[in-house]
Amino acid sequence: MRLLIVNPNTSSSVTQRIRAAAAAMAQPGDVFTTLCPDCGPELIVTDADAQEARHAVVATIRQHAEPCDGIVLASFGNTGAEEVRALRKDVPVIGIASAAFSAALVLGGPFGIVTFGKALVPGLRAKVEELGLDDRLLGIAYLPGDDFGDPGTVSERYRDELAELCDTMVRRGSTSIVMGGGPLAGLASVLSEDCPVPVIDGTQAAVNLMRSVTFRRERAT
Template sequence: MRLLILNPNTSRGVTERIGAAAEAVALPGDAFTTICPADGPELIVTEADAEEARRAVVDTVKGYTAPCDGIVLASFGNTGARDVRALRGDIPVFGIASAAFSAVRALGGPFGIVTFGKELVPGLQAQVDESGLGQALLGITYVPGDDFGDPGTVQDRYRDDLAALCRQMCARGAASIVLGGGPLAGLATSLARDCPVPVIDGTQAAINLMRTLVSSRADDGGRGRVG
């Protein structure tokens, strides 16, 4: 399976995290290319950030000419998903929020979101509302503080805080927990060791979902519906 995994922000550190998370669920024969745009915001927080990143995502996809079986947009805003689907209607395109929420639905029950900053909450809530999972959401919890610093290092700096938030969300009755934000890619495996319910990594969920779709399309000669 050949995938383009696109980090819509320009943080090299976050892009490396996303790439590592993807490779952790790779199977023999998979070929993942993980990149970020040349220009745009280092972290997508505001609507202005999202619009700037959307344009950068579209330009990056237009410039990517290598063969691929699907595209993963590794931001929780599913940044540029509609535009990329319009450009590449021949292959599946998934944002990590959509994939994470698909996993929530499959697991069933109430869920919570854990993230690394208060400013990210409105965007995460918007994705929940768009997904139709609002009634199942117990809440969105975050690490206190307003200074994200280098987004590529937030999971190292806040690992213990995020683990505590996951345990608290579990105690509230969550059947699953979603890690909110591309910079947290790859952290779910570590946090799950101390949490009795599934901790969902959106990047890895997207790749697993993509694998099912790519396999299905191969079986029917590529005629299957593109997601």
């Protein structure tokens, strides 16, 4: 399976995390190409950030002419999904929010989201509402404050605090937990070791979902 994975923000450290999280799901013969735009926001928080990132995502995909079996958009806003689908009608396009929430639905019961800043909460909640999952969302837990420095190192610097937030969501009744945000890519497997419910990584969920979609496409042809 050949995947083009695009981190819509410009953080190289976040892109490295996403690349590593995807690589952990690779099977023999898979080829994953993970890119980020040359310009745009380092972290997508506001509507203005999202608009700028959408243009950057489309430009990045236009520049990548190599064939692929699918495209993963590694932000929880599914940033640029509509534009990319219009541009690349030949392949499936999956955002990590849609993939993560699909995994939570399959697992059943109420799910919680754990993220790393209050400023990210409105965007995450809007995505839940857009997908019609309001009644399944138990809540969104986040770290205090909004200035976290390099977003690609948040997972290491705040691992214990994020683990505590997962515990909080479990005590509230979550049957699964979605890690909210590309900068948290790869952390779910670490937190799962001590968490009694599944912890969902959006990037890895997207790879799994894309594998299923591409398999069906191959069988259909």
